[in-house]
Amino acid sequence: MTGDSDDLRGPGAARADYDVTVVGAGIVGLATARELRTRRPDLRVAVVDGADEVAGHQTGHNSGVIHAGVYYAPGSLKARLCVEGARRMYAYCAERGIPTERVGKLVVAVDASELPRLDELERRSRANGVTFERVGPERMREIEPHCTGVAALHSPNTGIVDFAAVARALADDVRAAGGDVLLGRAVTGVGRRGDLRVLQTPQGPIVTRGLVGCAGAWADRLAVADGGSPDPRIVPFRGAYLRLRPEATGLVRGLIYPVPNPDLPFLGVHLTRHVSGDVLLGPTALLVGARDAYGIGRVRRRDLGATLRWPGTWRLARRFWRTGIAELATAVSRRAFVASAARYVPELTVEDVTDGWAGIRAQAVSRDGRLVDDFVFDERPGALHVRNAPSPAATSALAIAALVADRAGEVLELRGAAGAARGPGGR
Numbered sequence: 001m002t003g004d005s006d007d008l009r010g011p012g013a014a015r016a017d018y019d020v021t022v023v024g025a026g027i028v029g030l031a032t033a034r035e036l037r038t039r040r041p042d043l044r045v046a047v048v049d050g051a052d053e054v055a056g057h058q059t060g061h062n063s064g065v066i067h068a069g070v071y072y073a074p075g076s077l078k079a080r081l082c083v084e085g086a087r088r089m090y091a092y093c094a095e096r097g098i099p100t101e102r103v104g105k106l107v108v109a110v111d112a113s114e115l116p117r118l119d120e121l122e123r124r125s126r127a128n129g130v131t132f133e134r135v136g137p138e139r140m141r142e143i144e145p146h147c148t149g150v151a152a153l154h155s156p157n158t159g160i161v162d163f164a165a166v167a168r169a170l171a172d173d174v175r176a177a178g179g180d181v182l183l184g185r186a187v188t189g190v191g192r193r194g195d196l197r198v199l200q201t202p203q204g205p206i207v208t209r210g211l212v213g214c215a216g217a218w219a220d221r222l223a224v225a226d227g228g229s230p231d232p233r234i235v236p237f238r239g240a241y242l243r244l245r246p247e248a249t250g251l252v253r254g255l256i257y258p259v260p261n262p263d264l265p266f267l268g269v270h271l272t273r274h275v276s277g278d279v280l281l282g283p284t285a286l287l288v289g290a291r292d293a294y295g296i297g298r299v300r301r302r303d304l305g306a307t308l309r310w311p312g313t314w315r316l317a318r319r320f321w322r323t324g325i326a327e328l329a330t331a332v333s334r335r336a337f338v339a340s341a342a343r344y345v346p347e348l349t350v351e352d353v354t355d356g357w358a359g360i361r362a363q364a365v366s367r368d369g370r371l372v373d374d375f376v377f378d379e380r381p382g383a384l385h386v387r388n389a390p391s392p393a394a395t396s397a398l399a400i401a402a403l404v405a406d407r408a409g410e411v412l413e414l415r416g417a418a419g420a421a422r423g424p425g426g427r
């Protein structure tokens with residue numbers, strides 16, 4: 001794996017397997033590796049993941065919505081990178097022949113009490129440069145005939161895609177450009193050898209000059225292993241889905257969302273058409289005992305201990321215990337689950353749904369008990385860690401990748417003449 005032009009890369013490089021190793025073959029890590037390798041074909045780049053396939057965690061278990069940028073606080077990273085990321089995502093999918101559909105989204109206020117929050121979303125949409133239409137009940141029915149409410153925002157550019165398919169295409173791009181995608185290789189520790197980092201894996205060490213952490217639900221653990229701060233900590237929130245039975249999918253044309261609780265970074269239980277034709281109901285948001293709690297009963301002692309020992313968890317629980325109880329009710333009762341969406345699609349009944357699946361949100365919680373709303377990037381000499389990349393990070397992945405690549409030259413100290421050593425694939 002060692003290259004032949006290490007003299008271009010400064011002291012110590014002779015012993016490095018890679019110039020940059022990205023930990024995490026989700027959509028963010030793969031997009032980042034592709035961007036780095038595209039900009040700097042001379043760099044030896046690898047993506048390493050403990051799972052046996054790409055997109056094994058959040059990237060393969062989500063609503064599949066290309067968000068337009070309706071929700072996010074103007075000026076935030078989420079606002080900027082979502083709008084830019086959606087533009088890049090549609091373009092990339094068109095280039096790679098990955099199906100997308102701009103099915104449009106309604107965010108529905110079911111009664112007058114929700115109008116101030118809808119007004120705020122309208123303000124944010126305008127500030128973020130998002131195309132939208134404020135609609136009343138009549139127009140709402142034209143867009144979604146089975147939906148009721150007093151007013152809604154319609155976002156025509158919100159669309160759908162299979163993010164796992166995008167991740168597979170990105171992995172192919174990385175490989176085609178000469179990078180490595182190493183699966184089934186969990187990083188269990190991070191050591192140092194001079195300026196280099198030594199990533200410990202069960203198959204042996206990987207020696208790298210630069211490290212980019214895109215580890216999703218394990219982002220905090222990787223950052224701490226690399227000498228970073230324990231704050232913020234990832235607390236796993238399970239998002240369960242039900243599926244509409246085929247005979248009920250006609251209740252939804254595109255995407256129907258409630259007005260979200262402004263105190264939480266979650267969007268509320270929504271109805272989403274998937275590119276496969278399925279219509280999903282969900283996701284819930286239940287704090288769980290494992291970072292891979294795809295089955296609701298899975299508890300891992302280490303994960304549960306990390307959540308319970310974190311002061312932020314208890315501060316969060318004190319603020320949101322009522323919401324927590326409501327989430328638990330939705331998680332255990334299909335009737336309560338369906339009722340949350342029947343507020344805006346009243347014809348929906350429990351007979352219309354069947355079993356679905358679940359994803360686990362990697363949500364950062366700060367020591368002081370805040371659900372960290374914005375994306376968080378942590379830079380240290382030779383490493384850049386993506387510490388909080390929940391929704392809409394799948395939409396934003398290509399823009400996040402560009403941001404990380406912009407910073408990489410400085411942070412990862414990537415000296416050397418681009419393209420001087422090898423062309424693409426010339427490893």
Ligand SMILES: Cc1cc2nc3c(=O)[nH]c(=O)nc-3n(C[C@H](O)[C@H](O)[C@H](O)COP(=O)(O)OP(=O)(O)OC[C@H]3O[C@@H](n4cnc5c(N)ncnc54)[C@H](O)[C@@H]3O)c2cc1C
Nearest residue numbers: 024026027028050058059062063065187216239390393395
């Ligand atoms: C229920 C749900 C619904 C969502 N809906 C949407 C949506 O509609 N639209 C949207 O834009 N976003 C959505 N999101 C968010 C989106 O899925 C994530 O923001 C995005 O997938 C994050 O990608 P990632 O690459 O950072 O993380 P992941 O896809 O989780 O990838 C992280 C990878 O790191 C690997 N890893 C971790 N630690 C190590 C280690 N030590 N060694 C090796 N490998 C390691 C893991 O195996 C994993 O494959 C949703 C998320 C959930 C959970």
